[in-house]
Amino acid sequence: MTDGEKLDLILSEIRELKQFTTNMETDIRDIKLTLENEIRVNI
Secondary structure (H helix, E strand, O other): OOHHHHHHHHHHHHHHHHHHHHHHHHHHHHHHHHHHHHHHHHH
């Protein structure tokens, strides 16, 4: 594996991690909104 191929692999993995993090942030935001709008009202 050449250095260029290694770099491409690392960059690809970084992109995947960024997408995973973005998805997690969206899920967390949705959970927070649910807590605020549904659960807090019923407490």
